[in-house]
Amino acid sequence: MSEVLVLIDHVDGAVRKPTYELLAIAKRLGEPSAVFIGGADQASGAAEAVKKYGAEKVYTVDDTEIKGYLVAPKAEVLQQLAEKTSPAAILISSSFEGKEIAGRLAIKLKSGIITDAVDVQSSEGGPVTTQSVFAGNFTVQAKVTKGTPIITVKPNAAAPEEGDGAGAVEEFAATISDAAKSAKIVASQPRQASGRPELTEAAIVVAGGRGTGGNFEPIEGFADALGAAVGASRAAVDSGWTPHTFQIGQTGKTVSPQLYVANGISGAIQHRAGMQTSKTIVAVNKDDEAPIFELVDFGVVGDLHTVLPAATEQINKRKG
Numbered sequence: 106m107s108e109v110l111v112l113i114d115h116v117d118g119a120v121r122k123p124t125y126e127l128l129a130i131a132k133r134l135g136e137p138s139a140v141f142i143g144g145a146d147q148a149s150g151a152a153e154a155v156k157k158y159g160a161e162k163v164y165t166v167d168d169t170e171i172k173g174y175l176v177a178p179k180a181e182v183l184q185q186l187a188e189k190t191s192p193a194a195i196l197i198s199s200s201f202e203g204k205e206i207a208g209r210l211a212i213k214l215k216s217g218i219i220t221d222a223v224d225v226q227s228s229e230g231g232p233v234t235t236q237s238v239f240a241g242n243f244t245v246q247a248k249v250t251k252g253t254p255i256i257t258v259k260p261n262a263a264a265p266e267e268g269d270g271a272g273a274v275e276e277f278a279a280t281i282s283d284a285a286k287s288a289k290i291v292a293s294q295p296r297q298a299s300g301r302p303e304l305t306e307a308a309i310v311v312a313g314g315r316g317t318g319g320n321f322e323p324i325e326g327f328a329d330a331l332g333a334a335v336g337a338s339r340a341a342v343d344s345g346w347t348p349h350t351f352q353i354g355q356t357g358k359t360v361s362p363q364l365y366v367a368n369g370i371s372g373a374i375q376h377r378a379g380m381q382t383s384k385t386i387v388a389v390n391k392d393d394e395a396p397i398f399e400l401v402d403f404g405v406v407g408d409l410h411t412v413l414p415a416a417t418e419q420i421n422k423r424k425g
């Protein structure tokens with residue numbers, strides 16, 4: 106069986122959840138091989154983590170020489186590994202960084218690339234991806250027809266699957282060109298942590314709209330009870346009730362969680378574009394004719410200021 110390379114998405118060696126989702130997809134396509142580019146002292150921890158989610162091999166690349174040089178060196182590392190292993194596919198998380206690495210890699214390997222897949226399945230003749238395009242109005246199945254399929258996959262496209270792989274660690278020494286070192290990060294500050302999961306990666310998103318009237322407390326309380334991220338409609342953002350980074354939709358972020366709870370959001374097409382690939386959609390709205398009810402799995406007709414605190418209380422009670 107051919108290898109499927111999965112680029113490990115990590116922060117200082119701590120592997121992020123989308124990597125485990127990619128490994129679950131890689132198992133459908135071939136033999137999962139994870140690629141760790143990072144500090145030599147972090148490699149064994151990361152290798153141990155991905156082994157538990159089925160990595161048969163872990164290529165570790167010491168980043169001492171390339172640390173701080175944006176994305177170009179990572180594309181060169183993957184290019185050289187792909188030339189060595191001839192993988193059946195290369196899977197990368199659909200972050201801004203992941204997509205830029207994938208784009209550069211596709212040019213280097215003269216291969217086809219598919220970005221923002223929400224599902225990937227194996228088929229004769231290579232992986233078939235599903236994408237949601239044109240503001241979510243079309244679902245497209247696609248296949249790479251030239252070279253090694255390079256696919257970036259959105260968070261939550263698959264559930265992580267625990268199960269030991271062989272996890273055989275192999276150090277890989279890549280040769281990085283000077284051209285790849287032409288842009289360097291000179292300073293970085295971590296964003297202040299809210300304690301909530303990152304919006305685009307969260308398994309549950311609780312969003313609020315104009316119907317909150319500017320009071321996001323019920324939204325935040327319900328989100329915290331569920332361990333969810335908080336999102337918002339553009340109306341809530343434009344009113345200055347929440348930061349722009351919370352906006353979901355055509356001109357905001359696209360989310361695809363297991364559960365999306367829309368509160369006081371009417372369901373305008375531009376909002377749907379950012380959330381309609383969510384697995385289960387629930388809405389709370391006091392207008393039983395609100396368009397959001399056309400796409401929900403469960404709907405509650407009621408005032409969010411009453412419904413959400415009651416639901417939060419019940420959840421907290423059941424958590425014991």
Ligand SMILES: Cc1cc2nc3c(=O)[nH]c(=O)nc-3n(C[C@H](O)[C@H](O)[C@H](O)COP(=O)(O)OP(=O)(O)OC[C@H]3O[C@@H](n4cnc5c(N)ncnc54)[C@H](O)[C@@H]3O)c2cc1C
Nearest residue numbers: 314315316338339340354355356357369370371376391409
């Ligand atoms: C080019 C363009 C790009 C856009 N991009 C985006 C985007 O990225 N994201 C986005 O969200 N929008 C976007 N919009 C705006 C979009 O068209 C809508 O105006 C917006 O989504 C409406 O936000 P809303 O649902 O919160 O507000 P409204 O449409 O005003 O809906 C509020 C809802 O709250 C309900 N409600 C009121 N009070 C309560 C209560 N107490 N309890 C329960 N329910 C209550 C009402 O019944 C209503 O259904 C864009 C528009 C354009 C033109």
